[in-house]
Amino acid sequence: MRQVITAQQMRDAEQRVFDAEPDVDLMGRAARAVAKIAEGVAPSGPVLVAVGPGNNGGDGLFAAAHLADHRPVTVWLAMGKGHEAGLAAARAAGCHVVDAVAAAAALGDAALVIDAVTGLGSRPELPTTTATFAEACEASAVPVLSVDLPSGLDADSGQVHDSFRAQHTVTFAALKACHVQEPAASRCGQVHVVDIGVPVPQDEGQAVRQADEADVARWWPRPDATSDKYSRGVVMLDTGSEHYQGAALLTVAGALNAGAGMVRYTGRVHSGLVLSRFPSVVVGEGRAQAMVLGSGWGDTDGAEGRVANARLHGLPAVVDANALYALPQGRLDGWLLTPHAGELSRMLGCSRSHVQTEPVSCAREVARTTGAAVLLKGATQYVAEPSGRVTIAVPGPNWTAQAGSGDVLAGICGTLLAAGLPAWRAGVVGASIQAMTAARNPGPYPPDALAARLPEVIGSLLA
Numbered sequence: 001m002r003q004v005i006t007a008q009q010m011r012d013a014e015q016r017v018f019d020a021e022p023d024v025d026l027m028g029r030a031a032r033a034v035a036k037i038a039e040g041v042a043p044s045g046p047v048l049v050a051v052g053p054g055n056n057g058g059d060g061l062f063a064a065a066h067l068a069d070h071r072p073v074t075v076w077l078a079m080g081k082g083h084e085a086g087l088a089a090a091r092a093a094g095c096h097v098v099d100a101v102a103a104a105a106a107l108g109d110a111a112l113v114i115d116a117v118t119g120l121g122s123r124p125e126l127p128t129t130t131a132t133f134a135e136a137c138e139a140s141a142v143p144v145l146s147v148d149l150p151s152g153l154d155a156d157s158g159q160v161h162d163s164f165r166a167q168h169t170v171t172f173a174a175l176k177a178c179h180v181q182e183p184a185a186s187r188c189g190q191v192h193v194v195d196i197g198v199p200v201p202q203d204e205g206q207a208v209r210q211a212d213e214a215d216v217a218r219w220w221p222r223p224d225a226t227s228d229k230y231s232r233g234v235v236m237l238d239t240g241s242e243h244y245q246g247a248a249l250l251t252v253a254g255a256l257n258a259g260a261g262m263v264r265y266t267g268r269v270h271s272g273l274v275l276s277r278f279p280s281v282v283v284g285e286g287r288a289q290a291m292v293l294g295s296g297w298g299d300t301d302g303a304e305g306r307v308a309n310a311r312l313h314g315l316p317a318v319v320d321a322n323a324l325y326a327l328p329q330g331r332l333d334g335w336l337l338t339p340h341a342g343e344l345s346r347m348l349g350c351s352r353s354h355v356q357t358e359p360v361s362c363a364r365e366v367a368r369t370t371g372a373a374v375l376l377k378g379a380t381q382y383v384a385e386p387s388g389r390v391t392i393a394v395p396g397p398n399w400t401a402q403a404g405s406g407d408v409l410a411g412i413c414g415t416l417l418a419a420g421l422p423a424w425r426a427g428v429v430g431a432s433i434q435a436m437t438a439a440r441n442p443g444p445y446p447p448d449a450l451a452a453r454l455p456e457v458i459g460s461l462l463a
């Protein structure tokens, strides 16, 4: 699990270090880390460093000085000035300081561009010369290493503006929102988090973290010698409708391939269809540990009654699709709601673009008011808990943006709830395993084909 902090939390943490140790050279540590990663990305050849007026530029200038020790380094002061001591160090080390025209020309020979124009202090709208240079970098084959974040992005947001597009980003102490939230995250390339001796404690209730594959492996429920179908978990699926029969099959595929002890099907799709594809399914209500509701219901009547009936069972439930608009009154402790941005916006009565701009606060709001965990699906998948804590699932490729992925995911999460995982963790682990399966099987696999590959991914993860 990796922490995600705000720019302000980083600045406060840095200040605490300076208060305790006024002479500490954090910029020196940051610059050495940048130079080291630069050597790994491009071990030889000329380096071109684009430098801004603040401390991000300072990191870049001291890194340039390190690199100039043994290779040609060109420095461009993108906004006409640079960190004073850093610039002196770079000049003393033999860096060649050039203007915008010469910088554009130097791009042709460069083995690496270091982008140190803006970092935590970045404001949207890069000056035109810098934006043009960033475009030229993108059009060239030269790799870009961004210091802290690709200049032009906002550290605390996943939104994109004119910015550099990096192959590598070196950041300090902890991840920031732009490194993990799409679409900005895609502009960061591989993100290296470097410890520069700045501890960043977080308020647990408001924490944002990103799960990794080790978390998924640790949390995945595995049977032992005492297990039977009931102790592994029985999940009851009320999914699909006459119009969306496939949704029933997709939720069953997700639930079974995630390792349910038993799947019961209680939805309105003809049981013969379900059994012809999945003969181990048991049709009708019975003993169960979790339910899945809503996938493929469409606008069918009686949603409120079906959700209320599920509540009477007293079981944790995954609530998906149209069941999200039929939530019963009262706290839904232990439930997992799985909206995408459009569904969450309808639940909140706001625009979809607002959810896309503020995904964390929107997911938190619904978790707080319902008492359920909320898995907000999309290119980045967020799980908010009623406490305010948010966990981002392991990211995956964009191929899973297709009809039916959400149905499979609801089934996977149902199995995990039935196995006894708390709702937030079922959401994180379910979304992560689907992303990991897609990452290991790149290409346009339909959701049922990817569901069929879950067992081998789960098996290899736990081996």
Ligand SMILES: NC(=O)C1=CN([C@@H]2O[C@H](COP(=O)(O)OP(=O)(O)OC[C@H]3O[C@@H](n4cnc5c(N)ncnc54)[C@H](O)[C@@H]3O)[C@@H](O)[C@H]2O)[C@@H](O)CC1
Binding pocket: 010, 011, 013, 014, 026, 027, 030, 052, 053, 054, 055, 056, 057, 058, 059, 079, 117, 118, 119, 120, 121, 122, 123, 124, 125, 126, 127, 147, 148, 172, 196, 198
């Ligand atoms: N906070 C910390 O703990 C550490 C910070 N360090 C570095 O310091 C950076 C933060 O430094 P600063 O606070 O000086 O901020 P930045 O260096 O990110 O940027 C500030 C400067 O850039 C200008 N600027 C920002 N966006 C602009 C835009 N769109 N158009 C024109 N000008 C723009 C601002 O006016 C200001 O002069 C971090 O990103 C990191 O690289 C490191 O040295 C190590 C430790």
Ligand SMILES: [K+]
Binding pocket: 056, 115, 116, 117, 118, 119, 146, 147, 148, 149, 150, 151
């Ligand atoms: K930068």
